[in-house]
Amino acid sequence: MDSSTTPPPLTSTASTSAEPLVRVRDVHRLFPNVYAVKGISFDIHRGQVVGFIGANGAGKTTTMRMMATLDVPTRGQISIANEDVVQRPAQVRRLVGWMPDNYGTYANMTVFEYLDFFARAYGLKGQDRAQRVQEVMDFADLTPLADRMMNALSKGMGQRLCFGRMLLPDPEFLILDEPAAGLDPKARMEFKNLVRLLSQRGKTLFISSHILSELGEMCDTMLFIDGGKIVYHGDANELRKGSAANGTRMAIDIVVADRPESISEWASVNPGWTVVETRRDGARLAFEADDPQSIAAALRKMIGDGLSVIDFHREERRLEDAFVDMIKDKSKP
Amino acid sequence: MTANPPSYSIAAAQFADWLPPMLVKELRQGLRTHMFVGAFVTLQVAMVSLLGFQLLAARDGGGTNLDDDLEQYLWIAIIFMLAVVMPLRGLMAISEETKGGTIDLVQLTHLSSVKIVLHKWLALISQTMLLVIAMMPYMVLRYFFGGDDVWFNVLALGWLTLISISLTAVCIAVSSAGTVGRLLVIGVIGFPGFIMASEFVENRDSFTSGGPPVLSLAYLLLAAIIVALTLASKQLSAPGENGTTRFRVIAIFLMAGAGIASLIDPASDSLAWIMWMIPLLIVAGLESLSEPMKEHPGIYAPFVRRGMLGRIAGRVLYPGWTSGVWFVLMLGLMFSEADYFWYTRHLQLDNAAQSAIAAIQFTMALVFPAAIMPLMPSFKHRHWLYVGIQAVCLLIAIGLMAAFNGREGITSAVLSGLLPMPAMVWEMSHGYTYTWREHVNTIVCSDLVILALILFHGRHERRQIRTLEAQAKVLLTAPSITDASLAATLTPAPES
Numbered sequence: 001m002d003s004s005t006t007p008p009p010l011t012s013t014a015s016t017s018a019e020p021l022v023r024v025r026d027v028h029r030l031f032p033n034v035y036a037v038k039g040i041s042f043d044i045h046r047g048q049v050v051g052f053i054g055a056n057g058a059g060k061t062t063t064m065r066m067m068a069t070l071d072v073p074t075r076g077q078i079s080i081a082n083e084d085v086v087q088r089p090a091q092v093r094r095l096v097g098w099m100p101d102n103y104g105t106y107a108n109m110t111v112f113e114y115l116d117f118f119a120r121a122y123g124l125k126g127q128d129r130a131q132r133v134q135e136v137m138d139f140a141d142l143t144p145l146a147d148r149m150m151n152a153l154s155k156g157m158g159q160r161l162c163f164g165r166m167l168l169p170d171p172e173f174l175i176l177d178e179p180a181a182g183l184d185p186k187a188r189m190e191f192k193n194l195v196r197l198l199s200q201r202g203k204t205l206f207i208s209s210h211i212l213s214e215l216g217e218m219c220d221t222m223l224f225i226d227g228g229k230i231v232y233h234g235d236a237n238e239l240r241k242g243s244a245a246n247g248t249r250m251a252i253d254i255v256v257a258d259r260p261e262s263i264s265e266w267a268s269v270n271p272g273w274t275v276v277e278t279r280r281d282g283a284r285l286a287f288e289a290d291d292p293q294s295i296a297a298a299l300r301k302m303i304g305d306g307l308s309v310i311d312f313h314r315e316e317r318r319l320e321d322a323f324v325d326m327i328k329d330k331s332k333p
Numbered sequence: 334m335t336a337n338p339p340s341y342s343i344a345a346a347q348f349a350d351w352l353p354p355m356l357v358k359e360l361r362q363g364l365r366t367h368m369f370v371g372a373f374v375t376l377q378v379a380m381v382s383l384l385g386f387q388l389l390a391a392r393d394g395g396g397t398n399l400d401d402d403l404e405q406y407l408w409i410a411i412i413f414m415l416a417v418v419m420p421l422r423g424l425m426a427i428s429e430e431t432k433g434g435t436i437d438l439v440q441l442t443h444l445s446s447v448k449i450v451l452h453k454w455l456a457l458i459s460q461t462m463l464l465v466i467a468m469m470p471y472m473v474l475r476y477f478f479g480g481d482d483v484w485f486n487v488l489a490l491g492w493l494t495l496i497s498i499s500l501t502a503v504c505i506a507v508s509s510a511g512t513v514g515r516l517l518v519i520g521v522i523g524f525p526g527f528i529m530a531s532e533f534v535e536n537r538d539s540f541t542s543g544g545p546p547v548l549s550l551a552y553l554l555l556a557a558i559i560v561a562l563t564l565a566s567k568q569l570s571a572p573g574e575n576g577t578t579r580f581r582v583i584a585i586f587l588m589a590g591a592g593i594a595s596l597i598d599p600a601s602d603s604l605a606w607i608m609w610m611i612p613l614l615i616v617a618g619l620e621s622l623s624e625p626m627k628e629h630p631g632i633y634a635p636f637v638r639r640g641m642l643g644r645i646a647g648r649v650l651y652p653g654w655t656s657g658v659w660f661v662l663m664l665g666l667m668f669s670e671a672d673y674f675w676y677t678r679h680l681q682l683d684n685a686a687q688s689a690i691a692a693i694q695f696t697m698a699l700v701f702p703a704a705i706m707p708l709m710p711s712f713k714h715r716h717w718l719y720v721g722i723q724a725v726c727l728l729i730a731i732g733l734m735a736a737f738n739g740r741e742g743i744t745s746a747v748l749s750g751l752l753p754m755p756a757m758v759w760e761m762s763h764g765y766t767y768t769w770r771e772h773v774n775t776i777v778c779s780d781l782v783i784l785a786l787i788l789f790h791g792r793h794e795r796r797q798i799r800t801l802e803a804q805a806k807v808l809l810t811a812p813s814i815t816d817a818s819l820a821a822t823l824t825p826a827p828e829s
Contacts (some may be wrong), residue, residue: 033711070437072572072629087631087808089573093441104435106358108365113358120354121442129350165438 021046021173021204022067027076029062029228036062038228039076044173044206044221049199051219051236052208053323059228060208061101064175067206068098080173097171101178103162105150111161112137112146115168122169132168140164140194156187163194174198176207180214192218212319224323239322250290254302255282255311262307270301282311354442355449359456368422369460372414376464379410380471387475411468411490415497419461423504424515426453427568431509436569446569446576450562454505458498465494499554499561506561509568510716546605552594553609556587560613564620575632577624577652581660584617588664592671596678607671611695617664618699621657622706623715626794633798633805644802651798655791658703665696691760697780698753701726704783707790726754734762743771750775753783 020043029037037059044050054060065071067078069089077084083091106114115136119129137143140160145153153161159179166174180188195218198205209215215222216236224232232239254263263283267273277284287298299312349357363369386403427450430436439449468490476483507518563583567576588610595606636647649659669692676685702722712718733755737745749759750772756779759772 065437068437068441070440070572074628086573086629089571096441098437098441100434100437102434104430104433104438106362106433106435107429108362109358113361117354117358117361118438118442120349120357121439121444123443125350 018045020044021081022206023077023079024063024067025077027063027066027073027078029059029066029071030074036228037066037073040225040228040230041076042223042230042233044204046172046204047199047202048221049195049205049207049219050221050223051212051215052206052223052225053210053212053215053319054208054225058225060225061177063225064098064177064206064208068096068175069093070098094169095172097166097169097174099162099166099174099176099179101181103158105153105158107151109150110147111142111150111153114150114161115142115164118165119168124168132170136164136167139167139197141190154187155182156184156190159183159187159191160194163191167198171203173204174206176205178208178210180209180211188214212323216319222319236319239319250287250295251276251315252285252287252295253282253311253313253315254285254309255279257308257310266302266305266307273298284315353448353452353455355439355444355452356456356459359453360459363422363456363460366422368418372418373464373467376410376414376468379407380468383407384471384474408489412493414464415461415493416500419457419464419497420500420504421519422460423454423457423501424508424518426450426457426505427508427565428515429508430569440569440571446566446571446574447562447579449569450505450566454498454502454558454562457501457505461494461497461501465490495551495554499557502558502561502565506565506568509565514716546600546602548598549591549594549603549606549609552591552606556591556609556613559583559587560616564616573629573631575627575652577621577627578650580620581617581650584613584660584664585667587613588667588671592667592674595671595675604672604675607668607675610668614661614664614668614696614699618661619716619719621660622654622700622703623719624652624654624657625715626651626653626655626797628797628801630801630804630808633801634808637802637805638809647798647802653794653798654703654706655794655798658700658787658791661700662696665693665699669693669696687760691757694753694757694760694776697783698723698726698757700787701753701783704786704790723754726752727758730755730758734758746772747775751779753780 022044024043025041026039027037027041028035028039040059040063052060052064062071066073067080067085069085069092072086077086079085080092080095083095085092109117112133115133116129119133124132134143137146140163142157142160142164145157145161148157150158150161163179166176180191183191192214195205195207199218205219207215207219219236222232222234222236222239223230256263260278260280260282263285264275264278267275267283267285272288274286275283276286287295289295295314299309302309302312383403427436430439430449440446469487472483472486472490475486504518507514510518560580560583563576563580567580570576591606591610595603598606632652633647636643636651639646648656649663650656669689672692673685673689676682676688702719705722706712706715706718709718729752730749733745733749737749746759749755753776756772756776
């Protein structure tokens, strides 16, 4: 048995090194008629789970393809573990796992044969290959599907299979392009579990999605791209909280025991409050401050003014709202 | 999670370790397709039935030779399966990967584009061989029971197999084309292929009695396989991979090989070696002049490493249409020289010069679209643009021929000399026996104008090539780039 092809186990690869695993510097991508990516730069550190968010045509897939060595930047540099994706693509490919938005299927092929083919193509031989295929099938819960034809798989099963294929060479850095698109709630839950497991094992993940709330649960860092430019790179929780700092108002849901319109009347005479939405049992208000003291004082005043508040809920800012606000801010002259 | 024991076997899979992954995968898929199973069963049933008829005929004492009509039906079935059905399966080889989105996944593995294409082809021809080998016992039995000439039948089957595997390679090469392109190939390969193969089997006796130029025909089929697979692998090349140079070097070697063989071959029809290379010239023109430049310094580095000689070679071998023009001109010149030397060697000096001039004119006709195509930069489908320009040229040539039919004079000679294709057609219609001085002068002037136009249009690309060569030189001196500012100097700035 060739020891050089022995696969490492699906174990933690996390490192405490401060040096980023992925470096993207001033990357541009110009297609004949489209300027898809316009000078983006960011770092990704080992063990991070990064969400990559942008509208259709924002440059997400182009960026991801360049990182996966499937496309070449017109200008700039991308390096993964200090290997340049353009100059040393073969070395980069050993480190990268790529899961495209549509998982590729083959006709007349079973799930096991599909994984077996890719394991062979990655250079795994004999017992090592069989062991790795089995490990991956167990991890992605594909063992019961081993003999099933690929074209008989549901979308969720197919995504799990694609996920399993990506894990065959045990890559350090995983790029997932819209992995949850088209999945039913159960499959989404399974997918989130897989991501969580990989994250626990120290893998670095770069995930794009339209479903921001899901990304918020999975990712510890968010990257927003719009019009080929990075418009935000930071923590997801900060993005949710970061209202006052960004000039965005805090949303508070209030339920009262009687006369729901009393809330709106109260808000109209109290400075700093705006009615966002009136409801059957209360209203959703926006408040200009987000510090706990101001909010507590406002609640005291509400009760003091005779409102029968039975529920007062400070709503976290939704990532979708944050994203839309961000795009609006950037589009202002 | 517990489950029933899977049917796959780890131990049984060990043998496949000796085979390439793509071959294993393609065989697993291919042997399950309805098309293969259908073809296999049909041929087996046909052979068993024919053998049965022969046995019955032998028992009844009504002669041992099968009825000619029945024999004919057998061969039609074999030809249809081998020359049409099996090759056409290759039409899905690349499109299946690109449309299914699996090509990206395969490119990220250790498989190169050459291996992918080669093993896909091997898998398809293995299935063809399986069909052929399964027919062999019946061929031998028919010799014992029917008195058929087993040698001729096996020889015909061998040639059919060679034609089949060549056509399979061609089908793989065009499998990345769009639906229209593939339909066109089905039209070109399917029906005419069937007719040609039928003609061939009909006249198979002549292949053993020095009829057609067998060796050069075998060379043509081999060249078709090599060129087709090289072009197919070029379509699958990953970014930064240079499939163009590989194709061009192979084309040059094939042309040189044909030229040398034509001079060595003592047969009187050895000119066929050179003439078989005309399709290669056409493919080279279509492929090289439709190709955009690759703005990737890494591709230029191997040439730059070899100094001045490497850069000069690069002017012919770099990807892109500007170097493609020189490549086609060089290939055409080789073709013309081989043609000239063949006629000189066979002491046909009058024909030598005229044939060589016609070959040059043919080459200019191939190159001509490069003078027009840069005027339409936004036309996306460059191959179709090339074909379209050539079609218009052909129509002009036919129009001129029709207009001046029987009234040849200075006007017709000059007008037909303005464009290479009409000039070539005009000369062919006159049998190269005489040439008007005005016609030749017009040709020379128009060819010079065409070359000047091409040089003018290619000035931007040539400047880019020089920049890329300079960047490649930096790459060679600093192969490990970690500094972003250095990297920025290495890549061309995007145009807004």
